[in-house]
Amino acid sequence: MRIKRDNFRGLRAIGAAISVLTLAACATSALNASAEPDGQSTLPALINDGFEGESALKFDWPMLEIGTGQYEDGPTGLTVLKFGKKVNAAVDARGGGPGTVNAEYLKLGYTQPELDAIVLSGGSWYGLEAATAVNTALLDDGYRGGHWNNVGLVVGSIIYDFGGRRLNEIYPDKRLAQLALRAAKPGVFPNGAFGAGRSAMNGGIFGCNARSGQGSAFRQVGDVKIAVFTVVNALGAVTDRDGNVVACHKGTNWPETLKASDLMGAAPASLQPDWNGDKDTQEFERKNTTISVVVTNRTMSPAELQRLAVQVHTSMARGIQPFASEFDGDVLYAVSTNEVEAGPGVNLPSMEIGVAASELMWDAILAAVPPQQVTQPKADPYLVIPSSTLREYVGTYKFSDFASLTVRLEDGNLVAEASGERDVFQITKAGPRRLLAAMQDVFTVDRGRYPFSVKFTGDTVIVNPGRWQQIGHRVRHE
Known part of the structure; x- marks a missing residue:
């Protein structure tokens, strides 16, 4: 099959136009990629x-x-x-x-x-x-x-x-x-x-x-x-x-x-x-x-x-x-x-x-040693928190791509378990651990060698509130 010279020139022109558009698209894509903020660019300094x-x-x-x-x-x-x-x-x-x-x-x-x-x-x-x-x-x-x-x-x-x-x-x-x-x-x-x-x-x-x-x-x-x-x-x-x-x-x-x-x-x-x-x-x-x-x-x-x-x-x-x-x-x-x-x-x-x-x-x-260390609140055995309030705290809270905390309600008690790749301090992946109420929105665990507490506020949980706190955001309701 033979292509007329005018048609060939037309096809070549179309090809050139497509090439220009492709280059422009690639350049725009590269510009957008470079303009995308990295994971830390919005962190408050x-x-x-x-x-x-x-x-x-x-x-x-x-x-x-x-x-x-x-x-x-x-x-x-x-x-x-x-x-x-x-x-x-x-x-x-x-x-x-x-x-x-x-x-x-x-x-x-x-x-x-x-x-x-x-x-x-x-x-x-x-x-x-x-x-x-x-x-x-x-x-x-x-x-x-x-x-x-x-x-x-x-x-x-x-x-x-x-x-x-x-x-x-x-x-x-x-x-x-x-x-x-x-x-x-x-x-x-x-x-x-x-x-x-x-x-x-x-x-x-x-x-x-x-x-x-x-x-x-x-x-x-x-x-x-x-x-x-x-x-x-x-x-x-x-x-x-x-x-x-x-x-x-x-x-x-x-x-x-x-x-x-x-x-x-x-x-x-x-x-x-x-x-x-x-x-x-x-x-x-x-x-x-x-x-x-x-x-x-x-x-x-x-x-x-x-x-x-x-x-x-x-x-x-x-x-x-x-x-x-x-x-x-x-x-x-x-x-x-x-x-x-x-x-x-x-x-x-x-x-x-x-x-x-x-x-x-x-x-x-x-x-170098700061006077303020992480402390653990005392559990209040006389504090009764309604089940309706406890249900508000249930869910999975994400701290990072490798650390999450899953909170559930079992037999009227709040329990927590690490659900990511790593433990969340005293809350491990080995099994659920009961959370003991210190205040309506603050919970702790049985006293061990290392202090631990969690504070629930809206769709976030704060582990060890204070100078070295870690904040997890709720990504799923149970």
């Missing part, structure tokens, strides 16, 4: 929370700026330490699982100042995005450029704050990091469950599973300034100067005054969940990290900075017991801002700075 609180450290050092960002929906967050000019730094890593960005570069011992900022973040490996985001913000804001002697350098480390700590996998991302950087200001650091320490914990090796956070301390000797910062997400237990464990959900027959030496001396028995007859366990992934920074304004050589990092990091084994296990990823950065020259008139040797910083770091470790 809380910036510099706790800066005005009583627990915040206030100090005078214009060279050092701090910014924090938090996603309360996690909860999780990050902390940015930005320096007013490029500074020198060294790093010391301990434990079996450090997560860092650009830390290896600091080990090369170059004498010229190159570091701009340090980012400490939650979110495990995903939180490492925060460090590179701060670096690109320095370029985007015109603070740094592309010339070889003006390229931004930001290092960062992360803690593991997923698993048994919360029922979602929200992480500190680029948006949160850049907001925190641009809001950074000098002279204040919030201690406790803020910033990178928002969902930190400590003492998991003994089953304490106590809430933790970030801490800081500051001292000035003459013209020499020393500041230390730490995010305590340790497998070991925080220990005070009298040897007492600072925070712990204790086993059944544990002593009122709990010494770290008691737990350490009783190992390996004290590492087991049924030690002293306690059977109520709550599994936590053994992935922990304490990430720390020590900063001085005195000039230091690369060798002095490295020794400072090692000395202070080693000293932390007093305040965290045990320290630097195979399940910890401990990292410490030592920084000199080079504002005070060593020599005549500055009679504080680097070793003495290390001694002072080591003691300050113990203060910072203690300051």
Whole structure:
């Protein structure tokens, strides 16, 4: 069959038009895909929370700026330490699982100042995005450029704050990091469950599973300034100067005054969940990290900075017991801002700075533990709630793609069971557990080692209402 030339030209024109339309459609599709928000883009960002609180450290050092960002929906967050000019730094890593960005570069011992900022973040490996985001913000804001002697350098480390700590996998991302950087200001650091320490914990090796956070301390000797910062997400237990464990959900027959030496001396028995007859366990992934920074304004050589990092990091084994296990990823950065020259008139040797910083770091470790922990309300055996009211609470509540809670009414009692891939803290997938009324809309379970409560409000349920609450939304009525 032969096609006339005019008809062929017509077909070719039609084909070309179809190709243009196809390309246009693909371009529109790509544009729409890129315009679609990611899963975290609409999360409310809380910036510099706790800066005005009583627990915040206030100090005078214009060279050092701090910014924090938090996603309360996690909860999780990050902390940015930005320096007013490029500074020198060294790093010391301990434990079996450090997560860092650009830390290896600091080990090369170059004498010229190159570091701009340090980012400490939650979110495990995903939180490492925060460090590179701060670096690109320095370029985007015109603070740094592309010339070889003006390229931004930001290092960062992360803690593991997923698993048994919360029922979602929200992480500190680029948006949160850049907001925190641009809001950074000098002279204040919030201690406790803020910033990178928002969902930190400590003492998991003994089953304490106590809430933790970030801490800081500051001292000035003459013209020499020393500041230390730490995010305590340790497998070991925080220990005070009298040897007492600072925070712990204790086993059944544990002593009122709990010494770290008691737990350490009783190992390996004290590492087991049924030690002293306690059977109520709550599994936590053994992935922990304490990430720390020590900063001085005195000039230091690369060798002095490295020794400072090692000395202070080693000293932390007093305040965290045990320290630097195979399940910890401990990292410490030592920084000199080079504002005070060593020599005549500055009679504080680097070793003495290390001694002072080591003691300050113990203060910072203690300051990291927040005073408010999760509490459990008491069940009221005389409270009678009508069945019609209880039926309003029935349904399946979704916390994330892997965690849901199913609430049913059985024999006039409210029961709950985890219906997702994972347990919902004390409510497991093993079978339904009775909910005991504390108030009309607040319920708890039989008292165990770890506190637990749920609060029903409309189509949502709040697990452990308060500072570390988790919110589930009803997706199905039973």
